[in-house]
Amino acid sequence: MKFEAITIKDIAKTLGLSTSTVSRALRDSYEISPETKARVIEYAREMNYRPNPIALSLKEKRSSSIGVLVSEIANSFFSQAINGIESVAQQKGYNVVIAQSKEDFNREVSALQYLASRSVDGILLSVSSETSDFSTINGLYSKGMPVVCFDRVVESIDTHKVIVDNFLAAYNATNHLIKNGYKKIACISNAALLSISRERVEGYKKAMIDKKMPFDEKSVCYCPHGGLIYEEVEEVMNQLIKSKNRPDAVIACSDKITTNIMRYCKLKKVPIPESLAMIGFSNLDLTELLSPSLSVVRQPAYEMGKKAAELLITMIESKRPVLDFETVILPAELIQRASSAKTKTVKKA
Amino acid sequence: MKFEAITIKDIAKTLGLSTSTVSRALRDSYEISPETKARVIEYAREMNYRPNPIALSLKEKRSSSIGVLVSEIANSFFSQAINGIESVAQQKGYNVVIAQSKEDFNREVSALQYLASRSVDGILLSVSSETSDFSTINGLYSKGMPVVCFDRVVESIDTHKVIVDNFLAAYNATNHLIKNGYKKIACISNAALLSISRERVEGYKKAMIDKKMPFDEKSVCYCPHGGLIYEEVEEVMNQLIKSKNRPDAVIACSDKITTNIMRYCKLKKVPIPESLAMIGFSNLDLTELLSPSLSVVRQPAYEMGKKAAELLITMIESKRPVLDFETVILPAELIQRASSAKTKTVKKA
DNA sequence: ATTATTTACGCAAACGATGTCGGGAATTAT
DNA sequence: ATAATTCCCGACATCGTTTGCGTAAATAAT
Numbered sequence A, B: 001m002k003f004e005a006i007t008i009k010d011i012a013k014t015l016g017l018s019t020s021t022v023s024r025a026l027r028d029s030y031e032i033s034p035e036t037k038a039r040v041i042e043y044a045r046e047m048n049y050r051p052n053p054i055a056l057s058l059k060e061k062r063s064s065s066i067g068v069l070v071s072e073i074a075n076s077f078f079s080q081a082i083n084g085i086e087s088v089a090q091q092k093g094y095n096v097v098i099a100q101s102k103e104d105f106n107r108e109v110s111a112l113q114y115l116a117s118r119s120v121d122g123i124l125l126s127v128s129s130e131t132s133d134f135s136t137i138n139g140l141y142s143k144g145m146p147v148v149c150f151d152r153v154v155e156s157i158d159t160h161k162v163i164v165d166n167f168l169a170a171y172n173a174t175n176h177l178i179k180n181g182y183k184k185i186a187c188i189s190n191a192a193l194l195s196i197s198r199e200r201v202e203g204y205k206k207a208m209i210d211k212k213m214p215f216d217e218k219s220v221c222y223c224p225h226g227g228l229i230y231e232e233v234e235e236v237m238n239q240l241i242k243s244k245n246r247p248d249a250v251i252a253c254s255d256k257i258t259t260n261i262m263r264y265c266k267l268k269k270v271p272i273p274e275s276l277a278m279i280g281f282s283n284l285d286l287t288e289l290l291s292p293s294l295s296v297v298r299q300p301a302y303e304m305g306k307k308a309a310e311l312l313i314t315m316i317e318s319k320r321p322v323l324d325f326e327t328v329i330l331p332a333e334l335i336q337r338a339s340s341a342k343t344k345t346v347k348k349a
Numbered sequence C: 001a002t003t004a005t006t007t008a009c010g011c012a013a014a015c016g017a018t019g020t021c022g023g024g025a026a027t028t029a030t
Numbered sequence D: 001a002t003a004a005t006t007c008c009c010g011a012c013a014t015c016g017t018t019t020g021c022g023t024a025a026a027t028a029a030t
Helices: A008-015 A019-026 A034-046 A052-060 A077-092 A105-119 A135-140 A166-177 A197-211 A230-242 A255-267 A302-316 B008-015 B019-026 B034-047 B054-060 B078-093 B105-116 B133-144 B166-181 B195-210 B229-242 B255-267 B299-316
Strands: A063-069 A093-099 A121-126 A148-149 A161-164 A185-190 A220-223 A248-250 A279-280 A297-298 A329-330 A333-335 B065-070 B095-099 B122-125 B146-148 B161-164 B185-190 B220-223 B248-252 B277-281 B295-298 B327-330 B333-335
Touching: A008 A019, A008 A034, A008 A297, A019 A105, A019 A230, A034 B146, A052 B054, A063 A105, A063 A302, A063 B054, A063 B248, A077 A093, A077 A302, A093 A166, A105 A121, A105 A135, A105 A248, A105 B054, A161 A166, A166 A185, A166 A197, A166 A248, A166 A279, A166 A297, A166 A333, A185 A197, A185 A230, A185 A255, A197 A220, A220 A230, A230 A255, A230 B065, A248 A255, A248 A297, A255 A279, A302 A329, A302 B146, A302 B333, B008 B019, B008 B034, B019 B034, B019 B054, B034 B133, B065 B078, B065 B299, B078 B095, B078 B299, B105 B122, B105 B133, B105 B333, B122 B133, B122 B299, B133 B146, B133 B277, B146 B299, B146 B333, B161 B166, B166 B185, B166 B195, B166 B248, B166 B277, B166 B333, B185 B195, B185 B229, B185 B255, B229 B255, B299 B327
Parallel strands: A063 A093, A063 A121, A121 A148, A148 A161, A161 A329, A185 A220, A185 A248, A248 A279, A279 A297, B065 B095, B065 B122, B122 B146, B146 B161, B161 B327, B185 B220, B185 B248, B248 B277, B277 B295
Antiparallel strands: A297 A333, B295 B333
16 A cells, blocks of 8 residues: 655646745745745645655754653653653654663664664663663764663763652662661662662662661662563562561562562562561552552652753754753652551561 | 764765665675675675665655554553554564554644654554544545554544454443442443443443343443543542442443542542442553452453554555455453452342 | 677666755836 | 846755666677
8 A cells, every 4th residue: 555645746746836936835935926825835735735754854864853762661650751751842843753672682772773773863761671781872872863861871971861869769768668667678679780770779778877777788689670570579579588587678679670569469468568568669650549558759750751852852953062961860759658657566666 | 963874875985886886785786796795785884884764765655664643652551552563563674653642632633644744654543532523534544544443443434443342341341240249330431432432331231231230321421531630530420429329330441540430439438349349441460459459351452452563564565455454353351359349238139 | 800798887867855046037227 | 228136936956775777898609
């Protein structure tokens, strides 16, 4: 099947004009007589003419589109961020091409290369949890492709970045558990490579040390696939639960890890918070409806997307190379609910 | 900022060849000598040359990309469907451009028009709940743009369609409530215009009539925004709860309606299922973790996306106009959990 | 030695739109 | 009446790639 849209050439032919004249008439150039303009505009409207964006892109060397590369769109944080990105993009006349890495390094590279080959004017990137080799993105960036990192940033490239204060968020979340009387707090994090993992784990450690809590390196666990796979969470949880130093609370550092821990506790009949308290990073909008209602660290995903898109478009439209870069750090929100509430068996510290 | 990728012209210049020769060498044409081929291929590899897809699109009049238009990607059903779509697209060498209507007719029209202007080779469409005027999509389709509808279909266009057996799903869900002893069952549906709404409401009605249950037209309610806005669900629920014929169970016909009813019941302290049983259409993957665990009708979203994408790509690649169309009807899954369980106060019917 | 064929490459057109340039006709100035 | 100036519009090149056609040189056939 083929879809043949009307072109400027078709209009020129039927109206007995040249393509240049039609083009100028449509762009309301002063060198076209009012009568000709009217004829052209009327006919174009009638035939529902739209300029071919592909031809424009080729000519202008820009596509008026931005690429977004995230690990998964079926993830509340990212879909909310994309909403923020779209709101800005639409307003500024860009459209958004979304690609998923699924936390897979090879998919990330091929997605980047597709986006790169001039089909987008810039890229918003949140790297996959597998990625430790940044040569593809570095290569693109050094050749002049505007890139803004959000959430999971690439330290090695010097550009705008939009993140949450992960350190403080984890610090506060851990503190909240400590205040509620929990003593043996474990931390289950995303892949160790990720910036967000490091920052969150650091926040957790600092809180534990500041409050002089017993702290054991074994109580920090990593899920290389970010909890996407239930079994990796199961394994980590089994280890924690069966260890002689069984934790009484846990902080989960990603959306999927959070929900998979809840699933685990339900399956294994580990009552929350009585037997294990928990708080997790999550952007799901129904954590209040879970059983028990879930204490969460919520990231301002929509705002992050918005800000990242604004920075990217500024970069794209800047005439001269951008030299000083911003790292926007937004605060996360701590929402206290039943899953981390004080339990009677725990004496206040 | 500008990103200048290497072109065939650059290669030609440095190697002292013509663009045609380079092009042919890269496509392994027989009329290029092995030595020249080797030179060109080696240099292209070295410089990481990629053909400009925009130039290709212009020349070939195809973009090797398909457009997906859904109401919202931050919706489990659609994000799962998109995953299915992407899996097929990637395998067949297409990339996916995603657009959201946010249930807004104007956004839908402008998204369609963007996709239309030759930037995609075909469109996968699930219409917005506001749409009653299908002239844009009809116009595109009649001009030869391949379109496949999924989930929310447009009856007036004759093309491939991929849906769930909504009638049967709602029939079974209603029956399930009846079997568990509920008598006054209300149905809260998405916008009345949508195909899925009509089919689901019909299934509900049929079950009520078959089982000789008291049936009142007032027990069918509609949310024009598909439950996206909490307040519209609140209003409907207030009416139902306060009516003299207060229902003892409810069937919710969309994801957002389902979760917003739960939110309502939690806020208003309406115990589920004791005071109001419920079952809802939902593709969330943590409905088991809700309080109470939620009975759901689950759609095979991933498979629907896959099938729809396959049909679309077949249409796109078909040499002659496709004339006989398929309507693929997949079964939904009924998952019984606590929210619709029998309660002691209800005698078995 | 002359002609025919093959080999290996370049030229130019095309896709749709825009912008630069140039020029014919009509109007105004001299 | 002639020169100068507007006013409108068309021809052409361009973006990157592919492809049909032409062709010089090399080889093969006569």
